[in-house]
Amino acid sequence: MTHPPKTPLLDQVTYPADLRKLEDRDLPQLAREVRDEMIDAVSRTGGHLGAGLGVVELTIAIHSVFDTPNDRLIFDVGHQCYPHKILTGRRNRIRTLRQEDGLSGFTRRAESEYDPFGAAHSSTSISAGLGMAIAADLDKNDRRVVAVIGDGAMSAGMAYEALNNAGALDARLIVILNDNDMSIAPPTGAMSAYLARLASGRTYMGFRDLGKKLTAYLGKNIDRAITRAVEHARGYVTGGTMFEEMGFYHIGPIDGHSFDHLLPVLRNVRDNARGPVLIHVVTQKGKGYPPAEAAADKYHGVNKFDVITGAQARVKPNAPSYTSVFAEALVQEAALDDKIVGITAAMPNGTGLDKLAEAFPSRCFDVGIAEQHAVTFAAGLAAEGYKPFAALYSTFLQRAYDQVVHDVAIQGLPVRFPIDRAGYVGADGPTHAGSFDTAFLTTLPGFVVMAAADEAELKHMVRTAAAYDAGPISFRYPRGEGVGVDMPARGEILQIGKGRIVKEGTKVALLSFGTRLADCLLAAEDLEAAGLSTTVADARFAKPLDHDLIRQLARHHEMLITVEEGSVGGFGSQVMQYLSSEGLLDNGLKIRSLVMPDIWMEQAKPEAMNAHAGLDRAGIVSTVFRALGRGVAVGVAG
Ligand SMILES: Cc1ncc(C[n+]2csc(CCOP(=O)(O)OP(=O)(O)O)c2C)c(N)n1
Numbered sequence: 001m002t003h004p005p006k007t008p009l010l011d012q013v014t015y016p017a018d019l020r021k022l023e024d025r026d027l028p029q030l031a032r033e034v035r036d037e038m039i040d041a042v043s044r045t046g047g048h049l050g051a052g053l054g055v056v057e058l059t060i061a062i063h064s065v066f067d068t069p070n071d072r073l074i075f076d077v078g079h080q081c082y083p084h085k086i087l088t089g090r091r092n093r094i095r096t097l098r099q100e101d102g103l104s105g106f107t108r109r110a111e112s113e114y115d116p117f118g119a120a121h122s123s124t125s126i127s128a129g130l131g132m133a134i135a136a137d138l139d140k141n142d143r144r145v146v147a148v149i150g151d152g153a154m155s156a157g158m159a160y161e162a163l164n165n166a167g168a169l170d171a172r173l174i175v176i177l178n179d180n181d182m183s184i185a186p187p188t189g190a191m192s193a194y195l196a197r198l199a200s201g202r203t204y205m206g207f208r209d210l211g212k213k214l215t216a217y218l219g220k221n222i223d224r225a226i227t228r229a230v231e232h233a234r235g236y237v238t239g240g241t242m243f244e245e246m247g248f249y250h251i252g253p254i255d256g257h258s259f260d261h262l263l264p265v266l267r268n269v270r271d272n273a274r275g276p277v278l279i280h281v282v283t284q285k286g287k288g289y290p291p292a293e294a295a296a297d298k299y300h301g302v303n304k305f306d307v308i309t310g311a312q313a314r315v316k317p318n319a320p321s322y323t324s325v326f327a328e329a330l331v332q333e334a335a336l337d338d339k340i341v342g343i344t345a346a347m348p349n350g351t352g353l354d355k356l357a358e359a360f361p362s363r364c365f366d367v368g369i370a371e372q373h374a375v376t377f378a379a380g381l382a383a384e385g386y387k388p389f390a391a392l393y394s395t396f397l398q399r400a401y402d403q404v405v406h407d408v409a410i411q412g413l414p415v416r417f418p419i420d421r422a423g424y425v426g427a428d429g430p431t432h433a434g435s436f437d438t439a440f441l442t443t444l445p446g447f448v449v450m451a452a453a454d455e456a457e458l459k460h461m462v463r464t465a466a467a468y469d470a471g472p473i474s475f476r477y478p479r480g481e482g483v484g485v486d487m488p489a490r491g492e493i494l495q496i497g498k499g500r501i502v503k504e505g506t507k508v509a510l511l512s513f514g515t516r517l518a519d520c521l522l523a524a525e526d527l528e529a530a531g532l533s534t535t536v537a538d539a540r541f542a543k544p545l546d547h548d549l550i551r552q553l554a555r556h557h558e559m560l561i562t563v564e565e566g567s568v569g570g571f572g573s574q575v576m577q578y579l580s581s582e583g584l585l586d587n588g589l590k591i592r593s594l595v596m597p598d599i600w601m602e603q604a605k606p607e608a609m610n611a612h613a614g615l616d617r618a619g620i621v622s623t624v625f626r627a628l629g630r631g632v633a634v635g636v637a638g
């Protein structure tokens with residue numbers, strides 16, 4: 001175990017006000033120390049490393065030039081905020097990152113006045129920054145607003161909606177485009193190619209210097225009309241960048257690791273900008289840590305690691321991950337059906353579609369951070385007879401809800417939705433929890449909504465989805481590894497709308513949707529030990545429901561408990577709706593629906609989050625005992 005780094009200069013800096021007392025010549029040393037501190041901290045906590053390493057100088061320069069927190073600084077996504085947190089009074093907690101009761105891995109308003117806006121889902125910073133800039137104008141307050149957005153985040157439509165509006169409002173907003181030519185994976189899309197051209201255009205760099213001198217010459221009181229005329233003239237000569245065409249004064253590209261570049265430009269813009277400015281900085285993701293610089297993913301998200309070697313701690317899994325089971329099953333089906341195609345929104349590795357891309361490069365599409373486009377792009381493919389698997393994390397699917405409704409469900413198009421990271425995800429906390437997908441999909445007429453109880457079930461659901469062409473179909477599964485069940489060589493085609501009894505009993509019925517089945521089986525052991533004969537069933541489908549199974553459970557048990565790792569409004573609500581409409585609640589059936597509590601659950605280990613939610617073995621048993629009016633379950637294991 002390495003010792004925390006020696007940081008004599010950083011030790012003098014708790015807040016940006018301390019940083020602003022330093023001389024410019026001290027800042028490179030401060031950057032070295034911030035980098036060392038961050039590498040040591042993340043080596044102990046795990047987390048997002050590469051992005052933060054790429055913005056150490058930029059973060060220092062911004063806090064040095066702007067009067068934060070009065071001037072607002074917003075980071076897009078926020079995964080690159082660790083240097084920012086170290087410099088804004090949170091260094092003493094930086095080794096609690098992403099742990100229960102620890103610092104968030106993203107910016108959070110509740111955590112610090114230096115975090116004026118929470119993030120984690122990408123491409124929101126310009127919109128939020130514009131709102132704050134307009135608020136400053138309305139308040140007749142001259143505070144500055146700075147939004148730092150990455151090249152990956154610039155691939156999402158929301159960023160253009162905001163640029164478009166900012167240009168039209170002529171708002172005093174400073175956008176810093178942090179261009180490291182990386183998303184999580186190498187970036188895709190025409191914007192990425194465009195930025196690469198901008199960053200490499202020698203002439204462009206030359207003229208920029210003139211542009212900067214010109215800006216410096218334009219004093220504080222220069223009339224906006226003249227400034228805009230100059231900008232258009234410059235744009236005309238240089239062929240105008242897209243950003244200038246959208247009304248932004250575009251500066252750069254400049255070296256995002258050079259204080260000689262950063263400080264004069266930021267001071268210049270701070271003192272002279274009268275309208276929207278976009279500063280294009282070029283940085284390196286993973287900068288300053290050779291293992292990260294050398295890695296294909298630039299150590300975007302890492303486990304704990306050895307600082308000396310960069311080797312990440314690998315816990316030997318007891319079972320394959322759900323993501324890998326999905327990927328292998330999809331490749332297997334795609335080999336048998338050339339109509340199967342895959343779509344990811346900038347998450348090829350996270351969703352496992354990188355495996356499909358390796359096997360069938362022409363049938364796998366990374367559309368960038370563009371979930372809305374991903375879903376309607378998939379709908380277009382389905383309209384032409386293809387079998388698109390739009391693989392999205394549950395939380396990111398939220399961004400495309402209207403596309404799911406309007407472009408897929410209403411038209412009944414057979415788009416397949418593999419929903420990964422369903423349920424609590426652990427360290428990424430409430431912004432990434434997969435809580436609402438069952439609720440927002442089961443309300444849609446014609447949708448088939450499944451959840452895998454284990455990795456074998458997931459394999460069946462991939463095959464079932466591949467074979468199902470009658471309309472949209474989804475199947476959810478959690479982050480992490482499976483339960484270790486035997487796997488079939490190939491999945492079976494499940495009968496749509498049919499669940500299964502896993503264990504027969506007579507008094508209590510536990511009806512699970514998804515991977516809570518394992519805890520239901522453990523709870524059944526405890527209930528049997530307490531003299532309560534218990535049935536355990538796996539619903540498999542939240543839509544269409546297995547009405548025969550539900551009727552049977554309701555009529556032949558004293559109590560029915562539904563269990564799901566999702567919000568209210570999902571599976572349990574569908575079951576209650578059915579029971580009430582069929583009068584099956586009229587004869588005294590005791591029923592409880594176990595769901596995620598109606599709170600934003602803070603980050604912790606997923607099993608702890610499920611325990612806090614009452615969705616684990618102990619929580620299920622306690623619910624039964626309370627419903628039966630018996631004391632808290634005594635001697636319950638787990
Ligand atoms: C809406 C949304 N989709 C996907 C993600 C997952 N994600 C987190 S960071 C990232 C890449 C961001 O790239 P960039 O903005 O260039 O930042 P960098 O990591 O390069 O600093 C992605 C796709 C997300 N946070 N939000």
Ligand SMILES: CC(=O)[C@@H](O)[C@H](O)COP(=O)(O)O
Pocket residue numbers: 048077079120184301350421425428479
């Ligand atoms: C910052 C971001 O949104 C992604 O990096 C996300 O944290 C990935 O989640 P997984 O680690 O579950 O793939």
Ligand SMILES: [Mg+2]
Pocket residue numbers: 150151152153178179180181182183
């Ligand atoms: Mg990037």
